[in-house]
Amino acid sequence: MGCCSFVCLAPLNFQILEETSSSIITSSSILKFSSSSLDRCKRFYRRKPNALKLVSSDYSCFEVKGINYRPPGTQHNLLNDVNFSLHEKSLGLIFGRSGSGKTTLLQLLAGLSKPTSGSIYIQRYGEDGNPNQSPEHLPPERVGIVFQFPERYFLADTVLEEVTFGWPRQKGGIQFKEQLALGLQRAINSVGLNGISLDEDPHALSGGYKRRLALAIQLVQTPDLLILDEPLAGLDWKARADVVKLLKYLKKELTLLVVSHDLKELSSLVDQSWRMEMGGLLKKEPMPV
Numbered sequence: 001m002g003c004c005s006f007v008c009l010a011p012l013n014f015q016i017l018e019e020t021s022s023s024i025i026t027s028s029s030i031l032k033f034s035s036s037s038l039d040r041c042k043r044f045y046r047r048k049p050n051a052l053k054l055v056s057s058d059y060s061c062f063e064v065k066g067i068n069y070r071p072p073g074t075q076h077n078l079l080n081d082v083n084f085s086l087h088e089k090s091l092g093l094i095f096g097r098s099g100s101g102k103t104t105l106l107q108l109l110a111g112l113s114k115p116t117s118g119s120i121y122i123q124r125y126g127e128d129g130n131p132n133q134s135p136e137h138l139p140p141e142r143v144g145i146v147f148q149f150p151e152r153y154f155l156a157d158t159v160l161e162e163v164t165f166g167w168p169r170q171k172g173g174i175q176f177k178e179q180l181a182l183g184l185q186r187a188i189n190s191v192g193l194n195g196i197s198l199d200e201d202p203h204a205l206s207g208g209y210k211r212r213l214a215l216a217i218q219l220v221q222t223p224d225l226l227i228l229d230e231p232l233a234g235l236d237w238k239a240r241a242d243v244v245k246l247l248k249y250l251k252k253e254l255t256l257l258v259v260s261h262d263l264k265e266l267s268s269l270v271d272q273s274w275r276m277e278m279g280g281l282l283k284k285e286p287m288p289v
């Protein structure tokens, strides 16, 4: 990478990491981790020379450091010292055997449960490849997660109600509401749902359109990280191809972390991959296709 510069990526905010009693991040440990993360980012660009653009800019990596997870009241860790780094606007894929801990990890990254120890954050790098800000904790509201079979959790009678279901009812002034409305329009367009009436019953949509709707719900507030658990599961071949195309498009603007068994169909999109081994051990590994 040398003094080469990176394509301009939307700046992300930076705050201090999540700290737990068993793993307090000190400035020296941040620096130590940052240099290994930097190496990973450098390797990413070596493998993907087309990703390099000769413009001067910063870039960010979503980084996970030393995550352990033991559910309360149990004796064994479901995740053991999980470390990885994902360059923004790229797609990372986690594969591995059933029961190895993939969904457990995604739930931690989305803030649905708390790691026993370790940190999850965003690190920004300058054009010289060195961290140029303090790492920033990634709060759950900036992570979108699309669960496996998301359509099973649809609750509303119309597409509009489904997308706006979690929105604050009274809070916020007109500006906030305008912002949400713009986000809704952008999300609907970006998943190709603009041909569908907002009055339509979400349960009556085709499998592929239900999946698009689940994605739109997560995209309204433009997450810094979008997590997808088995995005192709249960879809017919046409809908699977549509979702793959959609992910390819979304990757231009978003950082995506996907868990899937459908390695062949996703292989053309994947920038980095890891195998989750039984016992919650994550190892960097090319996809076996």
Ligand SMILES: Nc1ncnc2c1ncn2[C@@H]1O[C@H](COP(=O)(O)OP(=O)(O)OP(=O)(O)O)[C@@H](O)[C@H]1O
Pocket: 071, 074, 078, 096, 097, 098, 099, 100, 101, 102, 103, 104, 105, 276
């Ligand atoms: N709260 C919990 N307490 C104890 N064990 C749990 C808990 N949640 C999940 N597990 C166990 O953790 C292991 C990992 O589960 P997880 O759902 O993360 O696997 P997975 O890799 O996503 O599997 P699949 O590919 O089938 O979706 C499983 O053995 C599961 O039974």
Ligand SMILES: [Mg+2]
Pocket: 102, 103, 104, 229
């Ligand atoms: Mg799972």
